[in-house]
Amino acid sequence: MRVQAFMFYGCALFFLATDVVYWLWSKDWTGTTAMALAVGLAGLIGFYIHFTIRRLEAANGGPLYEDDPEGDIAQAAGELGFFSPHSWWPLFVGLSAAAITLGVVFGWWLVLAGSAAMLMSVIGLVFEYYRGHFSH
Incomplete structure (x- = not known):
C-alpha cells in the first residue's frame, strides 16, 4: 500500500x-x-x-x-471483517439523512424530526448486536 x-x-x-x-x-x-x-x-x-x-x-x-x-x-487470504448480512438500519440512517437534507429546503421542523430519527437509527445500528436474537 x-x-x-x-x-x-x-x-x-x-x-x-x-x-x-x-x-x-x-x-x-x-x-x-x-x-x-x-x-x-x-x-x-x-x-x-x-x-x-x-x-x-x-x-x-x-x-x-x-x-x-x-x-x-x-x-x-483470511478474514476481512464482519459485515451484517441482514441489517435494515443503514436504510433508516439514509432515510433520516434525506429527511434532514430536505428539511433544510422545506422547513426547520423537518430538520428536527430528521435529527431525532437519525439519532434513533444510529443508536439502533450501533447496538444491533447487543440485544434480541442476534446478541452475542
Missing part, C-alpha cells in the same frame, strides 16, 4: 502546481482556495496512509504482502 501513499503525494504536488498556475493566470481567490484545500486533502490522505503503513510494517515485522514484488495472491 505504499504505492497508494505516493499516489496521493503525487496528486498533492499536481494540485499544488495547478493551484499556482491558476492563481497566476486568474487572480481568483475562490478557485485558488479550493485548489489549496485539494492540496491539503491529498497531502493529508497520503500522510495518513504512509504512516499507517509504517506502523503496520513495524507490527508485521516486514513489508506487507501488497508491497512484496514476489508476493502471492494466497497471502491475502
